Amino acid sequence: MKKVIILILCMLLLTACQEKGKLNNIEQSTKTSNSIVGTWYELIANDSTNRWSFSDDGSYEYVKEYRKDEKYNHRGSYVIEDNIVTMTSDDGGEYGKYRIKYTDYGIKLMYAEEAGRPIELYENKQQLLETSPNYYKTKTYYKTIADKDGYIIEDGVLIAYVGNAKKIRIPSEVKTVDAIWYGEKLKTVIFPGTMEKIDVTVIDGESNIDYVYIEEGVVEIEDHAFWDAYLLELHIPSSVTKIGKDIIGVEEGGISEETKIYVKKNSYAHQYFVKEGLEDQLIFEEPGNDLIAIIVAVIVVVLVIGVSVAIAIIVKKKRK
Numbered sequence: 001m002k003k004v005i006i007l008i009l010c011m012l013l014l015t016a017c018q019e020k021g022k023l024n025n026i027e028q029s030t031k032t033s034n035s036i037v038g039t040w041y042e043l044i045a046n047d048s049t050n051r052w053s054f055s056d057d058g059s060y061e062y063v064k065e066y067r068k069d070e071k072y073n074h075r076g077s078y079v080i081e082d083n084i085v086t087m088t089s090d091d092g093g094e095y096g097k098y099r100i101k102y103t104d105y106g107i108k109l110m111y112a113e114e115a116g117r118p119i120e121l122y123e124n125k126q127q128l129l130e131t132s133p134n135y136y137k138t139k140t141y142y143k144t145i146a147d148k149d150g151y152i153i154e155d156g157v158l159i160a161y162v163g164n165a166k167k168i169r170i171p172s173e174v175k176t177v178d179a180i181w182y183g184e185k186l187k188t189v190i191f192p193g194t195m196e197k198i199d200v201t202v203i204d205g206e207s208n209i210d211y212v213y214i215e216e217g218v219v220e221i222e223d224h225a226f227w228d229a230y231l232l233e234l235h236i237p238s239s240v241t242k243i244g245k246d247i248i249g250v251e252e253g254g255i256s257e258e259t260k261i262y263v264k265k266n267s268y269a270h271q272y273f274v275k276e277g278l279e280d281q282l283i284f285e286e287p288g289n290d291l292i293a294i295i296v297a298v299i300v301v302v303l304v305i306g307v308s309v310a311i312a313i314i315v316k317k318k319r320k
Helices: 002-024 125-129 139-145 268-275 289-319
Strands: 038-045 048-054 059-064 074-081 084-089 094-102 106-111 119-122 151-154 157-161 167-169 176-181 188-191 211-214 233-235 260-263 282-284
Touching: 038 106, 038 125, 048 125, 074 094, 119 125, 260 268, 268 282
Parallel strands: 157 176, 167 188, 188 211, 211 233, 233 260, 260 282
Antiparallel strands: 038 048, 038 119, 048 059, 059 074, 074 084, 084 094, 094 106, 106 119, 151 157
16 A cells, blocks of 8 residues: 555656646746736747737837848837727837737737737747647757757657758668758768668758768668759669669759769669669769778878977977
């Protein structure tokens, strides 16, 4: 019986800690009871919001948070009479008149002089976002569940990448890529040999990716794997022995003239692209080039260190 009581107490304590964690994710309230004063959020679509701020000194600010430019942002003053707020921007133009209705989530602004859909303003931004049916498919949501490197991986499937790196190597635990590439800076993606197979449409025209490297170990590339991706470089190893239809190309037809395809001479990939009529866009990667480059780099480093040590010895002797 004592063990049961202890178990129940532990469960209650754990629940309390979880609830506290949820509360910590909610912004501190700026709301004044039955007052428009505070900061409020309006949902535009998905995870795009506008921010409305009303100060107790009679000033307001309107910001379109989803836009990088400030073209549509404005500030001004407001007055409230008979529960109607009238906003006047700093340039003297009247921004609008709205009848105020207070709600449990924030306030609702209803057009006072014309028909129109009410503007619903939430005090808590996260609560507002979760009212959008498409929120759970957005970059904003994915960022809340990504690991420290920006990956969302579930059961060996790469769901999305939301990191800030320019170059990434997909983690070896990933066996399948069904990803949305939200990394705005991302230009280079390396597919590890542990994947064995590159799936259908792993990269498309929605990404900013220019360079794709496939490591030795991958044996198959499925249909349309990089269709409409406008890649500058695609590197395919000799381990690939099966390639599907139209793995690279653009909607307009054919393949971008800027795309270069790197293959090993006489490899399966070499023969495949010759049959596809893309021989002019092939560049041969000779086996051992990487090793030679590493050896050369090591020799250069050793020489630099040797010269530096020699100069230091000479300078030391001269001082004596």
